[in-house]
Amino acid sequence: MMTMTESDNEIHDSQDEIHTLEPDVILDVRGLKTSFYTYEGVVKALDGVSVQLKKGQTLAFVGETGCGKSVTAKSIMRLVDSPGVIEAGEVVFRDRTLDKEEVISDLLKLSEDEMRHIRGNRIAIVFQDPATYPNPVFRVGDQIAEVISLHQNLAEEALVMKIDRLEETLAENPQAPNAEEIKEKISEYKSQLDDPPPPTDDDKKKVAKKKAVEMLKMVRMPSPEEIANQYPHELSGGMRQRALIAMSLSCNPQILICDEATTALDVTVQAQVLNLLNELKADFDSSIIIITHDLGVVAETCTHVAVMYAGVVVEYASTDELFSDPVHPYTSGLLRAIPKLTEKVDRLLQIKGMVPNLITPPTGCRFHPRCEFATSICSEQRPPREEVKPGHLVECFHPQGSVKGRR
Amino acid sequence: MKWSTMRLRDYVIRRIFLSIPVIIGVLAITFVLAYVVGNPLALYVDERTTPDAYAAIRLEHGLDEPIYVQFFLYLRNLFAGDWGYSNTARMDVIPTIQRYFPATIELAIVSMIIAVVIGIPLGIISATKKDKLTDHVTRVIALAGVSMPIFWFALMLKYLFYFQFFMWGLPFLPEGGRYSFIYVDYTPITNFVLLDAVLTLNGVLFFDALIHFVMPAMCLGYIFLAIITRMMRSSMLEVLKEDYITLARSKGLTERVVIYRHALRNAMIPTVTVIGLAFGGLITGAVLTETIFSWPGLGRWAVAAILTSDIPSINAFTILVAIIFVSANLIVDLIYATLDPRIRYG
Numbered sequence: 065m066m067t068m069t070e071s072d073n074e075i076h077d078s079q080d081e082i083h084t085l086e087p088d089v090i091l092d093v094r095g096l097k098t099s100f101y102t103y104e105g106v107v108k109a110l111d112g113v114s115v116q117l118k119k120g121q122t123l124a125f126v127g128e129t130g131c132g133k134s135v136t137a138k139s140i141m142r143l144v145d146s147p148g149v150i151e152a153g154e155v156v157f158r159d160r161t162l163d164k165e166e167v168i169s170d171l172l173k174l175s176e177d178e179m180r181h182i183r184g185n186r187i188a189i190v191f192q193d194p195a196t197y198p199n200p201v202f203r204v205g206d207q208i209a210e211v212i213s214l215h216q217n218l219a220e221e222a223l224v225m226k227i228d229r230l231e232e233t234l235a236e237n238p239q240a241p242n243a244e245e246i247k248e249k250i251s252e253y254k255s256q257l258d259d260p261p262p263p264t265d266d267d268k269k270k271v272a273k274k275k276a277v278e279m280l281k282m283v284r285m286p287s288p289e290e291i292a293n294q295y296p297h298e299l300s301g302g303m304r305q306r307a308l309i310a311m312s313l314s315c316n317p318q319i320l321i322c323d324e325a326t327t328a329l330d331v332t333v334q335a336q337v338l339n340l341l342n343e344l345k346a347d348f349d350s351s352i353i354i355i356t357h358d359l360g361v362v363a364e365t366c367t368h369v370a371v372m373y374a375g376v377v378v379e380y381a382s383t384d385e386l387f388s389d390p391v392h393p394y395t396s397g398l399l400r401a402i403p404k405l406t407e408k409v410d411r412l413l414q415i416k417g418m419v420p421n422l423i424t425p426p427t428g429c430r431f432h433p434r435c436e437f438a439t440s441i442c443s444e445q446r447p448p449r450e451e452v453k454p455g456h457l458v459e460c461f462h463p464q465g466s467v468k469g470r471r
Numbered sequence: 472m473k474w475s476t477m478r479l480r481d482y483v484i485r486r487i488f489l490s491i492p493v494i495i496g497v498l499a500i501t502f503v504l505a506y507v508v509g510n511p512l513a514l515y516v517d518e519r520t521t522p523d524a525y526a527a528i529r530l531e532h533g534l535d536e537p538i539y540v541q542f543f544l545y546l547r548n549l550f551a552g553d554w555g556y557s558n559t560a561r562m563d564v565i566p567t568i569q570r571y572f573p574a575t576i577e578l579a580i581v582s583m584i585i586a587v588v589i590g591i592p593l594g595i596i597s598a599t600k601k602d603k604l605t606d607h608v609t610r611v612i613a614l615a616g617v618s619m620p621i622f623w624f625a626l627m628l629k630y631l632f633y634f635q636f637f638m639w640g641l642p643f644l645p646e647g648g649r650y651s652f653i654y655v656d657y658t659p660i661t662n663f664v665l666l667d668a669v670l671t672l673n674g675v676l677f678f679d680a681l682i683h684f685v686m687p688a689m690c691l692g693y694i695f696l697a698i699i700t701r702m703m704r705s706s707m708l709e710v711l712k713e714d715y716i717t718l719a720r721s722k723g724l725t726e727r728v729v730i731y732r733h734a735l736r737n738a739m740i741p742t743v744t745v746i747g748l749a750f751g752g753l754i755t756g757a758v759l760t761e762t763i764f765s766w767p768g769l770g771r772w773a774v775a776a777i778l779t780s781d782i783p784s785i786n787a788f789t790i791l792v793a794i795i796f797v798s799a800n801l802i803v804d805l806i807y808a809t810l811d812p813r814i815r816y817g
Contacts, residue, residue, distance in 0.1 A: 141721060143717060143720055143721055145717070180723040180724070180725065181723065182723070183720070183721055183722065183723035184721060184722035184723035184724075185723055188721070189721045191714065191717070191718060191721075193714060196713065196714040196715065197714045197715055197717075197718045198715060198718070199715040199718070199719065199733055199737070200715070200737070200811070200812070200813060201736050201737055201810065201811055201812060202733075210722065210724070211722045211723070214722065214723060214724065215723065295812040295813070297812070297813050308718075311722070
């Protein structure tokens with residue numbers, strides 16, 4: 065992590081290239097490569113992942129365990145832990161500042177300080193396991209308030225809080241001997257509203273805590289004031305997950321990454337959380353990346369899907385398109401493996417073979433040892449990325465479905 | 472807010488009650504070792520006692536009663552403040568403890584402060600700079616501390632800072648004792664030299680006592696510093712792998728906040744256990760240090776008592792060490808409860 069930061073700084077200083085981004089695209093991942101240097105060898109976890117996220121979309125990453133979905137998310141946030149290293153690629157992000165100005169930058173080339181400003185503020189992540197991700201020794205509300213006070217100025221809110229409090233005391237006891245003083249104070253504070261002074265740490269903490277309670281209310285937490293003062297172990301799994309979502313949403317991020325955020329929950333809670341995410345997406349005008357291996361979740365909630373296999377995005381399309389016309393043999397294999405309630409079968413379908421070892425991945429197309437359509441070219445060359453239909457990208461020499469036999 | 476402090480109070484009371492059986496167990500063991508195994512009569516006779524007097528002695532000390540009655544007599548005496556006569560110190564046990572115990576406790580506390588204040592930051596630095604030069608140096612220091620015999624280290628310290636510094640004409644550290652009774656006027660109030668110096672606003676005494684503390688506290692503290700550093704390093708490394716650290720980083724917190732706010736509190740939990748156990752160990756570990764530095768503490772008295780089979784003194788020492796162990800663990804449990812909210816209600 066450390067060495068990566070240092071080398072990034074150098075790059076950042078030496079070349080200040082201007083990144084271009086198509087309109088509406090807010091995140092463009094280009095040729096992302098991440099490797100893990102383990103004792104057994106170099107695990108090439110991501111080998112050139114390219115994917116785009118447009119404003120307002122919900123993008124799903126699907127694939128088997130170990131195909132690099134979570135590593136992609138962590139690489140975007142630059143949270144890959146040692147011995148992982150992001151080796152190549154670009155993560156171009158369109159940052160919308162408060163005064164509606166747009167800043168386009170490559171996240172991988174930002175300094176660590178600039179990146180910290182992005183994390184939790186512009187791009188937030190909800191992790192997989194609600195049991196282990198909240199810090200067990202801090203109150204839920206404090207953990208949410210921490211992000212809020214870190215990324216937000218809160219000057220105006222603090223001033224408003226002070227005015228409210230003074231008005232309350234005045235309303236309770238209008239004949240108080242110091243009523244005149246209070247009134248003066250109120251008008252003084254009100255005159256500062258246009259250009260609020262920086263709040264004291266104490267005021268900031270109070271405002272942040274108040275906002276944390278509001279966030280908990282937003283994610284439909286029952287009795288949020290009480291929950292804010294409780295510790296994570298006192299909450300149920302679903303409540304904890306909601307608290308984590310509240311934490312992630314508390315700074316209105318432009319992108320919310322849900323790393324298997326619903327996998328650890330039971331189906332009813334899962335449905336609640338997914339609905340919540342969709343509603344909040346509309347409220348906050350954010351885009352969402354969902355990482356999952358549950359195709360049901362994808363069909364219900366996502367607008368676009370990127371299918372990953374062994375560190376590569378093999379197919380990318382809109383959800384309807386992908387489910388109706390899968391082109392990559394791996395995608396169609398995945399879809400055929402979904403059991404159907406209307407048919408009675410003895411054995412569920414499976415894709416033959418095993419996920420390859422990423423220390424020595426197969427040459428050429430990484431899927432060829434398991435692919436029923438593979439020919440000699442598949443083991444020699446990596447298939448290029450091709451737009452087989454508008455907005456439907458695939459990396460395969462032998463596309464199936466409606467475009468079958470075009471090559 | 473209110474009910475959580477009430478829960479804490481209930482927890483404290485419960486823990487105090489739970490330590491009572493432990494103390495009673497220790498008392499039973501000391502009683503069995505001293506008065507049941509072997510002939511308890513031996514305590515009260517010398518070479519001039521005639522066999523005719525035995526029966527009278529038995530009657531006087533209740534030795535003809537059944538054992539359980541004797542145990543209750545023993546307990547009664549202990550709680551009444553009659554802990555027997557110490558042949559080693561040539562006075563009653565209670566005043567002996569009052570005289571020697573503060574010296575030991577004071578040495579243990581000063582050593583502990585050194586060990587904690589240096590050991591914990593060292594462990595944190597070692598963990599955050601894993602496999603860097605700082606880490607390697609720290610690990611060698613810690614390894615030396617746990618593997619070095621305390622008496623050898625004490626003698627080496629004394630050789631360098633007392634003998635060699637004296638030979639080189641440098642300002643040298645005192646060779647032993649708690650203060651220079653030749654130059655400094657001191658009438659004990661609490662028997663804690665540093666505390667007395669503060670109470671009487673005696674700067675000369677305070678400074679003189681502090682100088683005397685340097686070598687013994689360094690010697691005793693170093694071993695525990697090493698243990699604490701190693702424990703802190705490994706638990707910190709463990710915690711830094713936890714998911715909530717990733718979450719903290721994903722919030723955009725600086726590395727300093729991640730480590731000192733989010734990781735430290737969790738990593739302190741196992742370290743506090745070790746500190747508690749080490750404090751009990753300090754009292755027994757002080758025996759060698761006290762002997763080498765002529766420190767007038769419990770350790771030297773206990774060694775002398777063991778060598779002359781002075782049963783009341785040995786028992787008193789055992790009970791004292793047990794009480795210190797139990798209270799150290801009690802304090803550890805209380806610190807636990809404040810560090811980790813899961814424990815309080817569990």
